[in-house]
Amino acid sequence: MDNLASENLAWVVLFGHIAIIVAGGFITVLSESLVRALMGLILTLFGVAGLFFLMAAPFIGLMQILIYVGAVSVLIFFAIMLTNAWPGGDESGNISGKKVIFAALAAIAPAVFLGSAAIRTAPPSVFVPEETQVSELGKFLLEPYILPFELISLLLTVAMAGAVILGFERRKKK
Amino acid sequence: MDIQFAWLCLIFPLIGVLITPFLDRISTPVMNYGAVFFAFLTAVSAVMLLPLLFSAERLPLESTLVWLHTPITVSFGVLLDPLSIIVGNVVAVISFFIMVYCLGYMKGDPSIMRFWMLMNAFIGSMLLLVLANNLIIIFIGWKLVGLCSYGLIGFYYRDERKYWIGGPAPFAFDKPSACGVKAFIVTSVGDMLMLGGILIIYYYSGTFNVLELYQTAPEWIPVMADTPGMIILVSILLIAGPLGKSAQFPFQEWLPEAMSGPGPVSALIHAATMVKSGVYLIARFIPIFYYGYWTAGVEDAMNFFLIVAWVGAITAFLAASQGLVATELKKILAYSTVSQIGYMMLALGVSGFGQDVLVKGYMAGTFHLMSHAMFKACLFLCAGTVIHAAHSIYISDMGAMRKYMPYTWVFMGLATLSLIGVPPLPGFWSKEAVLVATLESHHFMLFAIALISVVFTAFYSTRYFAMIFHGKPSRHIRKETSKPHHHVGEGYRPQTFACGALAVGIVTFGLLGIKAEHALYDLFKIQLVTDLGLATVAHVYSYPKIMVVSLSIGSVLLGAVPAYLFYFSGRWDPNAFYESSRLIRMVHAFLWNRWYINNLYNFVFVRGFMGMARIVADKIEETVDVLMQRRLPGSILKISKGTVWFDQRAIDGVVDGTAYNVVNSGQLLSRIQTGRIQEYLAMAVIIALTICGVIWLS
Amino acid sequence: MSIMTIYHLVAIFLLCIGIFGIAYRRTLVGIVLGIELILNGAGLSIMASAQLTPTPNEIGQVGALLVMGIAAAEATLLLAILLVVSRRFKNVEAGKLITMRG
Numbered sequence: 001m002d003n004l005a006s007e008n009l010a011w012v013v014l015f016g017h018i019a020i021i022v023a024g025g026f027i028t029v030l031s032e033s034l035v036r037a038l039m040g041l042i043l044t045l046f047g048v049a050g051l052f053f054l055m056a057a058p059f060i061g062l063m064q065i066l067i068y069v070g071a072v073s074v075l076i077f078f079a080i081m082l083t084n085a086w087p088g089g090d091e092s093g094n095i096s097g098k099k100v101i102f103a104a105l106a107a108i109a110p111a112v113f114l115g116s117a118a119i120r121t122a123p124p125s126v127f128v129p130e131e132t133q134v135s136e137l138g139k140f141l142l143e144p145y146i147l148p149f150e151l152i153s154l155l156l157t158v159a160m161a162g163a164v165i166l167g168f169e170r171r172k173k174k
Numbered sequence: 175m176d177i178q179f180a181w182l183c184l185i186f187p188l189i190g191v192l193i194t195p196f197l198d199r200i201s202t203p204v205m206n207y208g209a210v211f212f213a214f215l216t217a218v219s220a221v222m223l224l225p226l227l228f229s230a231e232r233l234p235l236e237s238t239l240v241w242l243h244t245p246i247t248v249s250f251g252v253l254l255d256p257l258s259i260i261v262g263n264v265v266a267v268i269s270f271f272i273m274v275y276c277l278g279y280m281k282g283d284p285s286i287m288r289f290w291m292l293m294n295a296f297i298g299s300m301l302l303l304v305l306a307n308n309l310i311i312i313f314i315g316w317k318l319v320g321l322c323s324y325g326l327i328g329f330y331y332r333d334e335r336k337y338w339i340g341g342p343a344p345f346a347f348d349k350p351s352a353c354g355v356k357a358f359i360v361t362s363v364g365d366m367l368m369l370g371g372i373l374i375i376y377y378y379s380g381t382f383n384v385l386e387l388y389q390t391a392p393e394w395i396p397v398m399a400d401t402p403g404m405i406i407l408v409s410i411l412l413i414a415g416p417l418g419k420s421a422q423f424p425f426q427e428w429l430p431e432a433m434s435g436p437g438p439v440s441a442l443i444h445a446a447t448m449v450k451s452g453v454y455l456i457a458r459f460i461p462i463f464y465y466g467y468w469t470a471g472v473e474d475a476m477n478f479f480l481i482v483a484w485v486g487a488i489t490a491f492l493a494a495s496q497g498l499v500a501t502e503l504k505k506i507l508a509y510s511t512v513s514q515i516g517y518m519m520l521a522l523g524v525s526g527f528g529q530d531v532l533v534k535g536y537m538a539g540t541f542h543l544m545s546h547a548m549f550k551a552c553l554f555l556c557a558g559t560v561i562h563a564a565h566s567i568y569i570s571d572m573g574a575m576r577k578y579m580p581y582t583w584v585f586m587g588l589a590t591l592s593l594i595g596v597p598p599l600p601g602f603w604s605k606e607a608v609l610v611a612t613l614e615s616h617h618f619m620l621f622a623i624a625l626i627s628v629v630f631t632a633f634y635s636t637r638y639f640a641m642i643f644h645g646k647p648s649r650h651i652r653k654e655t656s657k658p659h660h661h662v663g664e665g666y667r668p669q670t671f672a673c674g675a676l677a678v679g680i681v682t683f684g685l686l687g688i689k690a691e692h693a694l695y696d697l698f699k700i701q702l703v704t705d706l707g708l709a710t711v712a713h714v715y716s717y718p719k720i721m722v723v724s725l726s727i728g729s730v731l732l733g734a735v736p737a738y739l740f741y742f743s744g745r746w747d748p749n750a751f752y753e754s755s756r757l758i759r760m761v762h763a764f765l766w767n768r769w770y771i772n773n774l775y776n777f778v779f780v781r782g783f784m785g786m787a788r789i790v791a792d793k794i795e796e797t798v799d800v801l802m803q804r805r806l807p808g809s810i811l812k813i814s815k816g817t818v819w820f821d822q823r824a825i826d827g828v829v830d831g832t833a834y835n836v837v838n839s840g841q842l843l844s845r846i847q848t849g850r851i852q853e854y855l856a857m858a859v860i861i862a863l864t865i866c867g868v869i870w871l872s
Numbered sequence: 873m874s875i876m877t878i879y880h881l882v883a884i885f886l887l888c889i890g891i892f893g894i895a896y897r898r899t900l901v902g903i904v905l906g907i908e909l910i911l912n913g914a915g916l917s918i919m920a921s922a923q924l925t926p927t928p929n930e931i932g933q934v935g936a937l938l939v940m941g942i943a944a945a946e947a948t949l950l951l952a953i954l955l956v957v958s959r960r961f962k963n964v965e966a967g968k969l970i971t972m973r974g
Contacts, residue, residue, distance in 0.1 A: 076908075
């Protein structure tokens with residue numbers, strides 16, 4: 001295929017999504033208000049979903065939006081509400097320089113090492129990904145990967161039960 | 175059987191010594207009589223040997239027991255020849271009488287058991303010395319006699335005031351224990367020299383046996399003479415022992431101090447027997463040196479005789495002069511003993527001066543030994559009685575005691591007359607024999623000295639006799655007799671008996687004087703000429719005998735008459751005489767202080783050694799002491815201070831510093847754990863990724 | 873530099889941002905947000921590795937799904953723990969949740 005024109009578009013779309021992800025990430029960690037941080041997270045999640053679409057995996061992209069943005073973010077909203085975190089500007093106040101340095105170092109270390117690892121040991125990659133059928137995915141889940149499938153459902157059940165137990169407030173006997 | 179009596183003579187005293195403590199358990203009188211009984215048995219055994227003298231051709235007899243086989247054969251035996259039989263009898267018989275005297279004299283003494291044991295031991299040792307057949311046994315007997323003498327002189331070793339001799343005040347006193355030690359040390363000096371001489375003789379001759387020495391003399395005397403000066407050296411060494419034991423010059427100082435022992439001890443040891451052992455030994459050595467000079471032609475052997483004769487003469491003169499002015503009774507008798515032994519030495523010495531005088535001199539010396547033993551023992555025993563009666567040792571404290579002690583007066587008088595040399599008592603015969611021998615040897619100087627000593631002897635004997643028994647009673651005596659229970663009188667029965675027996679012996683011997691002299695002459699002729707083969711020449715008298723007799727009686731009168739006038743009748747006053755001239759006073763002081771010889775010895779030897787000891791103690795011991803006790807520990811302590819400093823600073827510093835640093839770093843490191851999980855997480859990520867990255871990327 | 877490498881770098885970027893957020897944020901909820909970012913980065917990396925290589929695509933996609941499921945379960949539990957902690961300590965600041973002395 002000659003993708004000369006589409007190639008440029010593809011690059012733009014790619015880097016646009018990457019820009020969204022980067023922006024969202026920075027907003028998440030650097031904003032003072034928790035709600036705004038949450039918004040940043042949602043932005044990042046949308047960016048990642050977009051990248052999934054670009055990788056010719058639309059099903060997973062949609063799943064990303066459904067699970068992450070639809071459930072996890074709402075969950076975090078409720079957490080913010082329930083823990084009486086002040087939505088206005090919770091993350092305000094002076095942060096000690098030591099903490100900043102530590103955090104910065106902690107961020108830079110993996111960046112340096114893992115980044116150089118990724119660049120050096122990159123296997124040869126296919127330029128254009130192929131899309132797989134969802135039915136293929138379903139078959140894959142039910143035959144070779146049946147065990148993880150079952151286990152993840154078990155995991156989710158246990159997680160729900162655990163959360164309920166953890167959050168249960170005993171009614172005081174009056 | 176005859177020779178076995180000699181062994182019995184040695185065994186009986188030994189049994190006496192051992193059995194005395196057991197007898198003491200039974201009771202004291204049993205012990206007393208038992209000890210004396212053993213002395214009696216010894217005397218009997220000795221007397222049983224006398225018949226041998228009549229068949230003198232059989233002598234000498236010898237009986238030996240082999241004692242050691244290797245490395246050298248040492249045998250132990252008895253030798254019987256006329257000399258040993260005669261001297262042995264003198265010793266045994268007189269010892270028995272003295273033991274009888276002790277029954278009375280020592281009655282009531284608390285340590286009498288020790289006394290009996292020492293006396294019996296002494297008798298045994300003396301007989302061992304006399305009867306032994308080899309020089310080593312003689313030396314053993316010699317030293318044993320010295321040991322018993324030390325024990326008996328220092329018998330009153332607790333030094334009670336009444337036993338001190340010396341003085342009178344303000345002159346110094348001597349304690350009995352010191353006197354015993356002095357006697358032992360002085361005689362030991364002579365003994366060691368003699369031992370050296372004996373060993374040198376052994377080196378040359380290879381034997382200690384006396385008879386063998388005589389018989390093998392032709393072999394070893396020339397060899398010894400080849401070494402220049404050896405004969406003279408051996409002579410001097412061998413003479414030194416007898417000089418020490420017999421208290422001759424220069425060893426005479428111990429005998430006057432030996433009077434601190436009990437009276438019978440002085441009689442036995444220092445008059446009759448022990449001091450005669452020196453004379454006996456010289457007599458034993460005479461044949462060797464006589465042979466050396468006259469037969470082997472060794473010139474140096476004459477020195478032996480010269481030394482003996484001159485020492486004898488000088489001592490006789492020296493001691494007699496000291497006796498002129500002494501005031502202690504027993505000291506006078508001691509000086510007399512020394513002087514008379516000088517006569518014996520003189521006689522033995524002149525026996526070697528000529529081939530014709532050998533037997534004469536030998537006989538004269540031995541004869542004088544016998545008679546002197548008898549009368550001197552009697553004198554000492556009577557002196558013991560007198561001193562006990564008068565309660566004082568000074569003759570100036572006595573006087574006019576004749577009426578209190580008639581028996582003692584008789585016995586002592588007889589013995590004194592014998593000492594002076596009045597015929598017909600034995601002292602006269604023996605002294606005359608000595609003078610004849612000296613004159614016939616043509617040594618007129620010696621003769622003159624001997625004569626002068628006779629004068630002195632007469633003087634001092636008369637003096638003490640008069641001062642004790644005649645004249646006016648002294649203040650002391652008057653005080654004593656005025657007490658209600660005074661015992662200024664005769665002693666116990668045994669004492670009188672013993673003195674009387676000895677006096678009887680003196681008189682009998684004196685009456686037999688001429689006969690005894692000829693008998694002895696023949697005996698010794700047989701011994702020396704026939705048995706030993708010593709060459710002699712028939713003697714021709716160069717001087718008429720009557721000359722000697724008149725000279726001797728003349729000198730006796732010369733000495734006795736002034737003393738009679740001084741002390742008997744009081745015609746001349748001794749004090750006036752003393753005050754009359756300064757020279758006399760100086761002479762008196764000189765003689766009184768024993769020619770200052772004692773002081774000289776004291777100064778040189780006693781003070782000298784003590785001074786050296788003090789120097790050693792002060793200089794050497796003190797410096798060593800200071801060094802060891804102070805300097806050495808001091809320096810060690812200083813060194814230890816250094817190590818203490820090092821320990822505190824360096825070692826403690828390291829240890830404490832390490833601990834401090836550990837604590838510090840712990841405190842530093844504990845600041846990592848803050849409890850904040852975000853910091854933990856950040857640190858974990860950083861470190862984990864850094865390590866993995868470094869490992870993986872390198 | 874292939875596309876896959878770019879995707880990987882993006883994933884690494886998300887990881888770093890997430891770690892920074894965990895270490896930097898003051899409240900616990902902020903820490904949870906960081907965790908979500910990291911998990912997203914992980915899922916993206918798995919997808920890219922599977923899709924853009926000869927590896928069968930299903931593996932990557934299933935992997936991404938599993939990561940998402942786990943992330944959800946984890947978020948649930950995290951927030952339940954958060955509730956408990958806030959009741960216990962009366963405080964949701966990470967810096968104050970210390971029982972260590974000294």
